[in-house]
Amino acid sequence: MKIALIGYGKMGKMLEAIAIERGHQIVSRIDVENPNDFYSPEFSSADIALEFTTPAAVEQNIRKAWAAGVKVVSGTTGWHENLPILQRELEENGKTLFWASNFSIGVNIFFEINRQLAKIMNAFPQYDVKIEETHHKQKKDAPSGTAITLADNILSELNGKHSWTLSPEQNDFSIEITAKREGEVAGIHSTIYDSPEDIITLTHNAKSRAGFALGAILAAEFLQDKTGFFTMQNLLKINN
Ligand SMILES: NC(=O)c1ccc[n+]([C@@H]2O[C@H](COP(=O)([O-])OP(=O)(O)OC[C@H]3O[C@@H](n4cnc5c(N)ncnc54)[C@H](O)[C@@H]3O)[C@@H](O)[C@H]2O)c1
Structure with missing residues (x-):
């Protein structure tokens, strides 16, 4: 598969290594210094673009890739309230x-x-x-997109909670999320249920960024023969 990278930071470099390991070819690498490469023949030759940049850049990057006829896998976090707008655009335009x-x-x-x-x-x-989450100090958004997904999933199942709130704000009807920024932590997330008698804790601890990059390449491979909007539930078929 021919892959274009949009964002050549920590994730872009990890994605490149894993894509090559799995036999794919990197045909274009776009970062802040070469935005005109969106209009290059190398970029439009890509089957898929992997977009890992910033919340401010992601929506325009997706639209530019679509304009070049390239499908997009994006993992950029901190913008997902605008996702429905992009979903509408892709349904209308077959992207x-x-x-x-x-x-x-x-x-x-x-x-x-x-x-x-x-x-x-x-x-x-x-x-x-x-909910508690810990990430490396360079992470731009807080709480993490993963913590927001955890909170949204709890809100859809648990009665009595109506929203999430970033600590130290608290009220009885919100799920409090604590976001810590420390060292080089790839990502630790915990959901904690506290009663007067005991505590139940569910934790995921990422050992490195490799697991995120592998999942994104698997998503790109999955997209090859598909059109539309997809998430990890489509890829992993957990509980289907
Ligand atoms: N979904 C996941 O599994 C997952 C995993 C890790 C990181 N992320 C997210 O991916 C994003 C990137 O993470 P990172 O650790 O690689 O960050 P990073 O800061 O190391 O890299 C981001 C890169 O994007 C570039 N960039 C900024 N604006 C751009 C633009 N307009 N066009 C092209 N490139 C641009 C920056 O110059 C930088 O090189 C973040 O939003 C992060 O939260 C998601």
Whole structure:
């Protein structure tokens, strides 16, 4: 498969290594210093573009790739409230996007267990739920896209909570999310249910960025013969 990289930072470099390992070819690498490469024949020769940049850049990058006839896998976080706008555009114009707040297979298994646990906890109101996440200091958004997905999945299953809130803000109807920024941490997420008697903790701890990059390449391989909008639930078929 011919792959274009949009964003050649930490994830872009990890994606390049894993794509080559799996026999794919990198035909274009776009970062802030060469935006005109979106209009190059090398970029438009790509089967898929892997977009890992910033919340400010992602939507225009996706539109530029679509204009060049290239399907997009994006993992950029911190903008997903605008995702429905892009979904409408792609449905109207026959374009393709695979977006995930977290491409790690382990995290997506964790998402499903988190959802099941929230369902169970409806019967046990003595437990109050909160979320904690820790990432490296360079991470631009807080809370992480993964923490927001965890919170949204709990909100869709658990009665009594109506929103999430970033610590230290608190109220009884919101799930409190604590976001810590430390050293080189690739990503640790915990869902915590606290009662007067005990604590139930579910944790996912990423050892490196390799799991995110592998998931994004698997998503690109999955997209080859498809058109439309896809997420990790389509790829992994967990609980289908
Ligand atoms: N979904 C996932 O599984 C997953 C995993 C890791 C990181 N991420 C997200 O991916 C994004 C990138 O993470 P990173 O660790 O590689 O960050 P990074 O800062 O190392 O790299 C981002 C790169 O994007 C470039 N960039 C900025 N604006 C651009 C533009 N307009 N066009 C092209 N390139 C541009 C920057 O110059 C930089 O090289 C973040 O939003 C992060 O949260 C998602």
